[in-house]
Amino acid sequence: MREQLVFLLQLQQSETKVRELDTAATQLPAKLDPLRRDLAKLQGMLDAERAKLTEADTWRKTQQDLVDREREALRTAQSKLNASKNSKEFGAASREVENKRKSISDREAELKKINEAATAGNTQLASRDKDVGALRDQLAEGEAAMAGQLDALRTQLAEAKATRDDARSKVEPKWLKIFDSLTTKRGYAVAPVIKGVCQGCHMALPPQLNNILARMESIETCPRCGRLVYRKELLEPKPDEAAAPPAPTDDNDAPKS
Numbered sequence: 525m526r527e528q529l530v531f532l533l534q535l536q537q538s539e540t541k542v543r544e545l546d547t548a549a550t551q552l553p554a555k556l557d558p559l560r561r562d563l564a565k566l567q568g569m570l571d572a573e574r575a576k577l578t579e580a581d582t583w584r585k586t587q588q589d590l591v592d593r594e595r596e597a598l599r600t601a602q603s604k605l606n607a608s609k610n611s612k613e614f615g616a617a618s619r620e621v622e623n624k625r626k627s628i629s630d631r632e633a634e635l636k637k638i639n640e641a642a643t644a645g646n647t648q649l650a651s652r653d654k655d656v657g658a659l660r661d662q663l664a665e666g667e668a669a670m671a672g673q674l675d676a677l678r679t680q681l682a683e684a685k686a687t688r689d690d691a692r693s694k695v696e697p698k699w700l701k702i703f704d705s706l707t708t709k710r711g712y713a714v715a716p717v718i719k720g721v722c723q724g725c726h727m728a729l730p731p732q733l734n735n736i737l738a739r740m741e742s743i744e745t746c747p748r749c750g751r752l753v754y755r756k757e758l759l760e761p762k763p764d765e766a767a768a769p770p771a772p773t774d775d776n777d778a779p780k781s
């Protein structure tokens with residue numbers, strides 16, 4: 525029985541380790557999620573700005589075409605002015621020249637504004653682009669560093685699982701069944717008894733039960749929490765040699781009615 529208890533303890537310890545490593549390996553990649561979110565947000569802003577600048581550029585080209593056409597019209601109007609034969613023609617041509625000049629001047633002022641805005645926009649875009657690049661580098665570095673950690677964790681996890689499977693194979697099926705059921709219900713199945721008190725639920729065991737435990741001839745359960753119990757001093761003479769059970773939590777230790 526002593527041997528079975530030792531195996532049960534080993535099983536408990538290795539299962540805890542597997543759970544811890546599994547959680548760590550699952551949670552590790554999520555650590556970079558805030559950085560990924562920042563990057564996606566910045567990239568989105570950058571794309572929107574770039575689209576706006578492209579739109580402004582199209583508008584600018586349209587305006588430039590119009591200016592070119594109006595210059596052409598101005599030249600025609602100037603020719604008419606030069607060719608005017610009387611004051612009526614001269615007056616009409618003068619007004620046309622004047623109108624075209626004004627129109628060109630207005631459009632050029634508008635173009636100047638657009639060009640200034642585009643220059644400012646491009647400068648800002650370049651700076652944002654740099655920020656996004658830096659963030660992307662940071663993420664890549666983080667991922668590279670994490671890949672190493674993750675590999676190490678997975679190796680440890682594989683080792684822990686092998687240890688657990690080995691421990692499981694040594695425990696008799698009837699105890700395995702009880703062990704698994706207790707683990708599901710209580711969080712962990714095997715609890716030490718110190719000075720007659722079950723460390724799983726902190727209840728003082730009946731003295732007779734404590735005496736039975738001292739003989740190590742059977743595996744007994746705590747009358748309150750139902751865990752498999754053993755006298756700590758008999759199985760764990762040195763604290764670093766044997767399994768320490770997980771710290772009991774207060775809320776799931778009460779007996780289920």
Ligand SMILES: [Zn+2]
Pocket residue numbers: 715722723724725726727746747748749750751
């Ligand atoms: Zn108990």
